Amino acid sequence: MEVLPALLTGLALGSIYGLIALGFHITASVCGAVNFAQGSSAMLGAVLLWMLTQAGWPVPAAVVIAVTACALYGLIVERAAIRPFLMRKSDAWLMATVALGLVCDNGMMLVFGAEPRSVPSPLAQDAVRVGDIDLAIYPLHLLIPLVMLALAGGIDLFRRRTLHGVAMLAVAQNRDAAAIMGIPVGRVIAAAFGLSSALAGIAGMLVAPLSHVETGMGVTLGLKAFAVAILGGLDNARGVVVAALLFGLVEALVTLGVGSGYTQIVTFMLVIIVLAVRPDGLLGRAKVRKV
């Protein structure tokens, strides 16, 4: 009886990691850089949602504003912590994005305060019932995987069916050739960071009613999402989605089966084993090096 709720909850939490991990995938595939401030983007989305709804904004408007703000934050990350280093062919963007994330977390603490706050939602109040059976999950648990799959599918369609998406793919495949063809490479990379931060912001807003909002909430989310992105294959969106769902399921089932003391041990050992067998992730492709 405990297994089904654990499975559904695991899928929901895996989907949260998946949304953030898709952001890692998008920026890595476009410019080879990973935005380690993704966790702070998730926090920003949740905190802004709380602040706007507290200020009396209706939830739909608050969501739109918060997602837009997260996208703008992504543009700032690209401008301040990525572009200066990519132009000099330096890998210091790694530390710069970590540092910017910490600045954001601590800056928001000054505004929001250190105490966790609640984001109530009608989707996380009454458990879902099927006939006489109480599934012991909230409707939000069912909604989250659907949102993640819809957004992943939408991004896939965007990249294959729209001019801007194709431009993004072109930059991902060969930046110099894309520039020669007239594609504004800088803007495409900036847009990728905006999109990745927006996805993380949505993840933060979705998870907030299931837990609470605090300025440190993005740290663990970002770390697990990065593990998911590596597990699935940074260059493969489908791999990231599959890895996210698997990661969430394994977390929930290990906790249920052998106890929470073993959750992190077993989950991350599995990540290491998978990567030892498939160094480029579950569905990632090995990079071809020309000599």
Place this chain on the structure above:
Amino acid sequence: MAILVPRRTILAGMIGGAAAALGGCSRSSDRIGVGLITALTAQSAKSGEAISRGITIAIDEINAAGGLLNRKLELIRRDDESSPAKGVIAARELLYKEGVAVLFGGLDTPVARAIVPIATAARTPFVVPWAAGTVITHNGTDPNYVFRVSAVDELVDKAMVAFARRTYAVRRPGLILLNTAWGQSNEKGLKAALAAAGLPLAGSEKFEHSDLDVTPQLGRLRAAGADCLLMVATVGPSAQVVKSLDQMGWDVPIVSHWGPAGGRFSELAGSHANRVKFVQTYSFFGADTPVRARVLAALKAKYPDITGPQDVTPAVGVANAYDAMHLAGLAIAAAGSQDGEAVRRGFIRIGRYEGLIKTYDAPFAHGQDALDEHDYVWAEFDGGRIVPLPLPGTMPSKAA
């Protein structure tokens, strides 16, 4: 280009510096320094502020009555940000640079443990008004310079088991603990208390501060037949347990350490926050005594955000610190000097004192902890207020 400084200028500077230094010394000699190391920023800032307010009100009262040893008391605060390393640096500064007569501190057990050897080496009494780790006062030092006016984990664990048995007639409790040193320490104490009470343990589950879902852990406890949960966790994680229970539809009583009392638990846990019964050392919603009325009036006069007892949060921080400061004052008065060893002996010689939490009678004559399980109050949230449980006849009477 070299700058030539006349010798007279150098001499004047040296004399001025010496005068300033002497001025500093005279400043230190006309007051008695009381050091406080606590979290003034970061997540525990509210609790640190409560301790600070309790000590401040007590110091105001002592100074208004003429001070101690013909000197005024002065509170010198330092922020440890809940970090043992920062606590150690602050302790050295307050002990050796500021020369405080008594050092208060230890909102967090790890910080308090880190300060104990430093205060002991400096032979200065270290008074703990919050951290409940048993080892803080049971630290193996002789003479022991650590005194506490707060709950003690080992005693809280026994009290939790006794309360669960008395109130819910539990037969098979389960433990749900935050995966920290605090959780681990209480796991030992709770298992020992359950064994002593002859109660079988349904299971012991841990969870992380960042866990978004605790239903798998709770599911294991339910499957093992737990009929009550004994919980040790801070505010956010405690609320996560309640939310997960709501999600599961499992209506099980929760008896908790005082973690939920430190913040916005009722907001985070939602409408079922009051299913958690937790231990406190004091509630301003309890008996109306002259000391309570005096302290509440002083708090309202000094802090504009306090309009009534509902605003004094966390109450245990204010109450423990208030009583601890007055007891420290009595110790200094008994010592007749600021000498650390004399003040330590002064603590042991304290006689009767009518405090906020209770009337103390030789509180440190037989040990380092002024409060025991008979002084604990059981409470729950009523809206946003922490109110004592109305259990006439079931609560142990307060020590005289």
